[in-house]
Amino acid sequence: MEAFEKGVEYFKSRRTQDQILTDIRTLKHELSHEIILLAHHYQQDEIVAIADIVGDSLKLAQEAAKIRNKKYIVFAGVHFMAESADILTPPDRVVLLPEPKAGCPLAEMADITEVESVWRTLKDQVDGKIIPVTYINSTAVIKAFVGRNGGTVCTSGNAGKIFDWALKQGDKILFLPDRYLGENTALAKGIPPELIYHLKGDMLNPVFQEDIHTAKVLLWDGYCSVHRRFKTEDVAHIRKKYPGVRVIVHPECSHDVVAQADDSGSTEKILRQVEQSKSGSVWAVGTEAHMVNRLQDMFPDKTILQLSNPGYQCVTMSMTTPEKLHHLLSELSKGHVIHQVRVKPDIARDAYTALNKMLDITG
Numbered sequence: 001m002e003a004f005e006k007g008v009e010y011f012k013s014r015r016t017q018d019q020i021l022t023d024i025r026t027l028k029h030e031l032s033h034e035i036i037l038l039a040h041h042y043q044q045d046e047i048v049a050i051a052d053i054v055g056d057s058l059k060l061a062q063e064a065a066k067i068r069n070k071k072y073i074v075f076a077g078v079h080f081m082a083e084s085a086d087i088l089t090p091p092d093r094v095v096l097l098p099e100p101k102a103g104c105p106l107a108e109m110a111d112i113t114e115v116e117s118v119w120r121t122l123k124d125q126v127d128g129k130i131i132p133v134t135y136i137n138s139t140a141v142i143k144a145f146v147g148r149n150g151g152t153v154c155t156s157g158n159a160g161k162i163f164d165w166a167l168k169q170g171d172k173i174l175f176l177p178d179r180y181l182g183e184n185t186a187l188a189k190g191i192p193p194e195l196i197y198h199l200k201g202d203m204l205n206p207v208f209q210e211d212i213h214t215a216k217v218l219l220w221d222g223y224c225s226v227h228r229r230f231k232t233e234d235v236a237h238i239r240k241k242y243p244g245v246r247v248i249v250h251p252e253c254s255h256d257v258v259a260q261a262d263d264s265g266s267t268e269k270i271l272r273q274v275e276q277s278k279s280g281s282v283w284a285v286g287t288e289a290h291m292v293n294r295l296q297d298m299f300p301d302k303t304i305l306q307l308s309n310p311g312y313q314c315v316t317m318s319m320t321t322p323e324k325l326h327h328l329l330s331e332l333s334k335g336h337v338i339h340q341v342r343v344k345p346d347i348a349r350d351a352y353t354a355l356n357k358m359l360d361i362t363g
C-alpha cells in the first residue's frame with residue numbers, strides 16, 4: 001500500500017513537472033517577440049532543453065552583447081553572468097535572473113573592501129607596477145576595480161594570452177579571484193612556483209612575506225567549490241579502472257589534478273574535444289555533473305564518465321528550477337518585471353572598460 005501511494009505521488013509530481021514545462025514553452029512562445037532565454041551548461045537539463053542559447057560564461061556574455069531585437073534577456077545562470085549581460089548590452093535591455101539568490105561562491109570570495117585594502121598596501125609596500133586581472137567569474141564591482149586600475153578580465157580559455165599582455169604592461173599580476181586558474185595559467189606560461197605568491201590571512205590588514213617582491217603573479221585566495229573537490233586519487237582510480245581513458249578537467253581544478261590529466265580547458269573546450277574525438281573514445285571529465293551527464297547524452301557513441309563518481313553539482317546553478325522560470329515568465333506575461341539585475345552606471349562603465357579591453361587583446 002505504501003509503495004502504491006508513493007507511486008501515485010510520483011506520477012502526480014511528474015505530471016506537475018510536465019505541465020510546468022509545457023506552460024513554460026507556451027509562455028516563451030507568447031513572449032517570443034521580446035524575450036530570449038540564455039542558459040549556462042551547468043543548468044538543469046529541463047532548462048537547457050528549452051533555452052535559446054546554451055554556453056559557458058564567455059560565450060553567453062558574447063551572445064548577450066549581440067542581442068538586438070529582444071527587450072528581455074532571461075539568464076538561467078548565476079548572478080555575475082547576468083551582471084555581465086547587463087554591462088555588455090544597451091541600457092534599454094532588461095536582464096532577468098529567475099532565482100535572484102543564485103550567486104557564485106567563487107565570485108563572492110573577492111570582497112571589494114578587502115581587495116581595495118590589499119591593493120593600497122601592495123602599492124605602498126611592493127616595488128614595481130602591478131596589473132590587476134580578474135577571471136570573468138567575478139562580481140561587477142571587481143571587474144570595475146580592475147577596469148579603473150588599468151587591468152582587464154580573462155576567461156579560462158584566454159587566460160594565457162591575458163597573462164602575456166599583463167606582463168608586458170607591468171612587473172606583476174594581481175589575479176582575482178580563483179587561485180587555481182591563476183596558478184595553472186602561470187605554471188603553463190613557465191613561471192616557476194617560487195615566483196607565484198599566494199595571498200593569505202587577514203586581507204583587511206595584509207602582511208606580506210619577503211618573496212612578494214620578486215613574485216610575478218599574486219593570487220587571491222578564492223576557489224570554485226565544485227572543481228576544487230576533484231583529487232589526484234580520482235585520476236589514478238579512473239585510469240586503473242578504465243585503461244586508455246582520456247582525462248580532461250577544468251582549470252579551476254587544483255594544479256595537481258590538472259598536471260595528472262591529459263588535457264584541461266574551458267567548458268566549451270571540453271565540449272569540443274569530446275565532440276571531435278573518435279567514436280568509441282572513453283573520457284573522464286572533471287567538471288560540473290550536469291554538464292558531464294549531458295555530454296554522454298549528446299555523444300552516445302562515446303563513453304563519458306564523471307571523473308569522480310557520481311559527480312559534483314554546482315548548488316547555486318541548480319537553484320534555477322523550471323518552477324522559478326515559470327513564475328518569472330508568467331509575471332512577465334502579466335506585465336510585471338521581476339528579478340531584474342541592474343549594475344549601477346559608474347560600476348557598469350568601469351567594468352565595461354575591463355571587459356572591452358579583454359576583447360581587444362584577444363581579438
Ligand code: SF4
Binds near residue numbers: 042288
Ligand atoms: S561551478 Fe564554481 S565557478 Fe561555476 S558558478 Fe558554481 S561555484 Fe561558481
